[in-house]
Amino acid sequence: MSAGGEMQPLKGSQLAITALVLALGTFMQVLDTTIANVSLPTIAGNLGASTDQGTWVITAFAVANGIGVPLTGWLMGRYGVVRTFVFSVLAFTVASLLCGIAWSLPSLIFFRVLQGGVSGPMIPGSQALLISIFPPDKRGTALGIWSITTLVAPICGPILGGYISDNYHWSWIFLINVPVGLAVTFLCWSNLKTRETPTRKLPIDTMGLALLVVWVGALQIMLDTGKDADWFASTQIVILAIVTAIGFAAFLIWELTAKNPIVDLSLFKSRNFALGTLAFCLGYAVFFANNLLMPLWLQTEVGYTATWAGLVAAPAGVVAVLLTPLAAKMMSRVDARIIATIAFIAFAASFLMRSRFTNEASFLDFTLPLLVQGIAMATFFLAMITILLDGVPPQKIPLASGLSNFARITAGGFAASIVTTLWDRREALHQSRLADQTTIFTPGLRQTLQYLHDSGFSDLSAKAAVARNAMRQAYLLAANDIFWASGWICIVLIGMVWLCRRAVSGGGTTAAAD
DSSP, X not given: OOGGGTSOOOOHHXXXXXXXXXXXXXXXXXXXXXXXXXXXXXXXXXXXXXXXXXXXXXXXXXXXXXXXXXXXXXXXXXXXXXXXXXXXXXXXXXXXXXXXXXXXXXXXXXXXXXXXXXXXXXXXXXXXXXXXXXXXXXXXXXXXXXXXXXXXXXXHHHHHHHHHHHHSOTTHHHHTHHHHHHHHHHHHHHXXXXXXXXXXXXXXXXXXXHHHHHHHHHHHHHHHHTTTTTGGGSHHHHHHHHHHHHHHHHHHHHHHHOSSOSSOGGGGGSHHHHHHHHHHHHHHHHHHHHHHHHHHHIIIIXXXXXXXXXXXXXXXXXXXXXXXXXXXXXXXXXXXXXXHHXXXXXXXXXXXXXXXOOTTOOHHHHHHHHHHHHHHHHHHHHHHHXXXXXXXXXXXXXXXXXXXXXXXXXXXXXXXXXXXXXXHHHHHHHHXXXXXXXXXXXXXXXXXXXXXXXXXXXXHXXXXXXXXXXXXXXXXXHHHHHHHHHHHHHHHHHHHHTTSXXXXXXXXXXXXXX
């Protein structure tokens, strides 16, 4: 929803300052989806938890944010875009403070849930307000500011998170939000409080929201605790699976029959929306999972510090920022399916390049695939949003955008849980295979042990060093398996994209839904 229809655009320094703080609002929210990735080993170690348990810090935020997104449209209609955005930023700032003073992993996870839940309106709110404060002929500039902000934040997240974790206490990755959030809250309210959008009393689908929280929450807890509980050998996991299935079925039935559903499932009647959203979610899930796996592996098995793990990821964001303006221009002339194909090919190439990593890989070897991923980041989001919104009636575009983002964010949270489990399972398999192929009679092992003995290692220390090297090799092979599978999933998704209708941003789209 845009406030620009009845309000005059801002001018001069007021426009510049307001645009900056709105961009900072987006920056904070996006930054917090990635800043903790490289800090997980540090956070988990400091709070007395394993790295696997630490992934809850990522998934809790992602899933809570995904659940909060469908409420955005109702909140903006009921209370106005300005009030909703300003309150969301203020609540996010308070939640960030609580995350920074968390005293245990459960308390941090709880505060991350709170932080993710209240941040739902921040991105759509900043986008709507940016459009409203610029004159109509400059709204492309407004969207450009918004788009570049969402790409710069993922670059800064790993680098900033790594630097803070290596040089200061990890809590500062959350506490740095506090002064920025307070400034954004104050300046936005001061400059925009007279530009509030019309409000009206709207019914809220409380039952639909409750069912959504139940089945999404149960599924996420099942995925996060399943590995430690031995999956379906655990009664708790079985109960969670049953709750998920029943909750999801009840949610579907309720939303299809409710008068004012919180999620408009009728949008899935459109072929482009249904297939586009599915491809969008799967592609983002693969991307998000690999963005989590790479720094975890670099720190726990390769020996990189959090800072250097963050620097490995930086090239992808730099390339994305440089190419996004070109991709945006192409979207108005080129079939979005072609742009999406380029994105998935770039993703696939990046992941398949990573699947060839060895123990001797250098910093350059790690960064080259990320450079290729930058091409995908510049094209993937623009192309997929254009495809899935094709044919959606204008009055339903906010609902469609909210639903697709809910699905995307939730898919990313699920993927983060699944990838850590899969990585450990594949490591155990590879370690077992390495053990089967290595005995005391293996010439290579005997030579290695003899070399270690000659270097001053005791027999026990030498064998421990060999076992540690075998584990490191097993984790490398497990990571390579996931990279390889991710590449082929992206190739398969190209076919799904071409099952959609032709779509061009700014024109040429088909209005009718299937």
